[in-house]
Structures are given as C-alpha cells and as structure tokens.
Amino acid sequence: MKTQSNANELIDRYLSQLDDALRDVPADRRVQIVEEVANHIAEGRSMLDVEDEVSVQALLDRVGDPATIAEEAGATRTPARVADAWVPWLLLFGGFALLAGWFVGVALLWSSKVWKVSDKLLGTFVVPGGLALLLPLSAWLIAAPLIDGIVVFLFALVAPVITAVHLDRVRRAG
Amino acid sequence: MPPLTNILCMVPGDDAVWIAQLRRGSVEHCVLALLSHGERYGFDLARTLADSGGLIGSEGTIYPLLARLRKNGLVESTWQESAEGPPRRYYQLTEAGQLALTAFIDHWKVFRAAVDGILEEATSR
Numbered sequence: 001m002k003t004q005s006n007a008n009e010l011i012d013r014y015l016s017q018l019d020d021a022l023r024d025v026p027a028d029r030r031v032q033i034v035e036e037v038a039n040h041i042a043e044g045r046s047m048l049d050v051e052d053e054v055s056v057q058a059l060l061d062r063v064g065d066p067a068t069i070a071e072e073a074g075a076t077r078t079p080a081r082v083a084d085a086w087v088p089w090l091l092l093f094g095g096f097a098l099l100a101g102w103f104v105g106v107a108l109l110w111s112s113k114v115w116k117v118s119d120k121l122l123g124t125f126v127v128p129g130g131l132a133l134l135l136p137l138s139a140w141l142i143a144a145p146l147i148d149g150i151v152v153f154l155f156a157l158v159a160p161v162i163t164a165v166h167l168d169r170v171r172r173a174g
Numbered sequence: 175m176p177p178l179t180n181i182l183c184m185v186p187g188d189d190a191v192w193i194a195q196l197r198r199g200s201v202e203h204c205v206l207a208l209l210s211h212g213e214r215y216g217f218d219l220a221r222t223l224a225d226s227g228g229l230i231g232s233e234g235t236i237y238p239l240l241a242r243l244r245k246n247g248l249v250e251s252t253w254q255e256s257a258e259g260p261p262r263r264y265y266q267l268t269e270a271g272q273l274a275l276t277a278f279i280d281h282w283k284v285f286r287a288a289v290d291g292i293l294e295e296a297t298s299r
Contacts, residue, residue: 018234025238029238029241029245032237032241033237033238033241036216036237036240036241036263037234037237039216039217039260039261039262039263040216040217040220040233040234040237042259042260043217043259043260043262044217046258046259062224062232062233063232063233063234064231064232064233064234064235065232066234068231068232068234068235069232069234069235069237069238070238072231072235072238072239073238073241
C-alpha cells in the first residue's frame with residue numbers, strides 16, 4: 001500500500017535525523033535513545049485510527065524536533081575544553097619537541113575536568129615522555145640482552161599508545 | 175493571571191532559556207514521582223508529561239532524561255512483552271530514586287513558598 005510505505009519512509013527519515021543529531025552523545029546512550037524513540041513511534045502508530053502521512057507526521061511532531069532531543073541528551077555532558085582533545089596526542093608525541101610538548105600535555109591533563117584522577121595518573125606515568133622515551137632508551141636497548149631489549153622496547157612503544165587511545169575514548173564518552 | 179501552563183506554552187525567544195532551566199530542575203523529579211506508585215513504560219510517561227501542559231517540550235525529550243536517571247541509578251528498567259505492539263521497556267524507582275524524590279519534595283515545598291512569597295509581594299503593590 002502506498003500510504004503505508006510513505007509513512008514508513010517518514011519514520012525512517014525521522015529516526016536517521018535523530019541518530020545524526022545524537023552523534024556527539026556516547027554510543028551506548030545514543031543507541032538506547034534511538035531505540036526507545038523508535039518504540040515510542042511504533043506504540044503511537046498502533047494507536048492511530050487512520051494511518052496516513054498526515055497522522056504519522058502529527059505523531060512525529062509530538063515526539064519533537066531531533067535537535068531538541070539531542071540538546072536534552074547533551075545537557076549534562078562533562079564540560080570539555082577544546083584543548084582537551086589535544087591532551088592524549090601531546091602526551092604521546094609532545095616529548096619529541098624537547099619534552100616541552102609532553103609537559104604542556106601533562107599540565108592540560110591535570111587541569112581538565114574530563115578525566116578522573118586514575119586516568120590522570122595513568123596519563124602521566126605510562127609512560128613519562130610518551131614515545132620520545134624510546135630515544136634515550138635506544139642506547140641502552142642496543143647493549144641489553146635481546147629478550148630484555150625486545151620486551152622493554154615493545155612496552156615503551158605500545159603502553160603510551162594504549163594510554164593515549166584510552167584517554168581519547170574517555171574524553172569522547174564525556 | 176493566566177494559568178502557568180499557558181504562560182509556558184506561549185513564550186517565545188529568550189524566555190525559552192529560563193523555561194528550559196525551570197524544567198531541567200523539576201521534570202526529572204516529576205518522572206520519579208510518576209514512578210512512585212509502580213513501574214511505567216516510556217510512552218506512557220511521555221504522554222502523561224506532555225498532556226500535563228508545559229512540563230516537557232516534546233514527548234521525545236523524555237528518553238534522554240530517562241537514560242540519565244538510569245545512569246545515575248535513580249531508576250532501573252526491564253523489557254516486557256506487550257500484548258499489542260512492540261516490547262516495552264518498563265521503568266521502576268530504585269531505593270536511591272525514592273530517597274531523591276523524598277528529598278526533592280521537601281526542598282520543593284520550601285522553594286515554592288519562598289518564590290510565591292516574593293512574587294506575591296511584588297504583584298500586590
């Protein structure tokens with residue numbers, strides 16, 4: 001039936017607009033909200049006396065503007081500064097800029113409201129200097145026994161990357 | 175003086191800002207109050223609040239609010255099959271939610287009396 005497929009189309013379009021409006025909301029909450037609104041619409045639809053484009057549009061109007069719903073979803077996010085986005089990468093690569101970049105990263109990390117103390121400790125000590133630690137380490141690595149050298153090298157390479165990715169994920173989750 | 179709900183529905187522009195602020199502080203607790211007599215599902219809560227006049231901007235805004243209450247441990251939810259229509263997520267008050275509601279009711283009475291007192295004094299002159 002044509003009117004029914006048009007109604008489906010209206011609803012699909014609305015839900016994709018909502019999903020898009022919620023892009024800055026943490027993924028698990030975003031999925032839950034879209035799912036609940038989809039259920040709400042299905043529930044409202046089952047109560048309609050006449051199902052056509054007009055009545056379905058009226059139903060969607062009652063559900064409201066996706067932007068308003070997204071605003072409500074974002075209302076309690078942790079206030080993040082623009083600089084917070086730089087922190088994980090300053091910690092990782094900043095050491096190459098005469099270590100100064102790394103210290104800036106640490107200062108921003110500790111002054112931010114986005115991370116918990118445990119994250120801040122992790123960001124500071126795993127590992128100090130970030131990837132730049134590999135430079136002074138390399139002299140020792142060459143002289144060290146092979147297995148020890150490989151283990152330390154891998155740790156100095158992988159640990160700061162994992163820390164940076166973790167900090168970035170926490171920030172995005174708000 | 176027109177009833178409060180009419181005022182809330184009429185005002186455009188900058189007034190939307192303080193209305194949003196008024197709602198933000200109180201609607202969450204209205205949801206807790208609606209759940210105090212037993213579990214309810216989202217659609218039912220949304221319609222009740224929307225029909226109350228001015229408490230929520232639109233029905234859909236209840237879902238981020240419910241997600242927030244759930245995250246803060248004030249409500250919990252379970253999926254239940256429904257005889258007609260899709261499965262429903264039912265919300266129940268937790269013990270923490272009950273405590274939050276009780277505290278809000280006490281504060282609200284004091285707060286409302288204080289605001290009313292000042293507004294009445296201002297309008298009676």
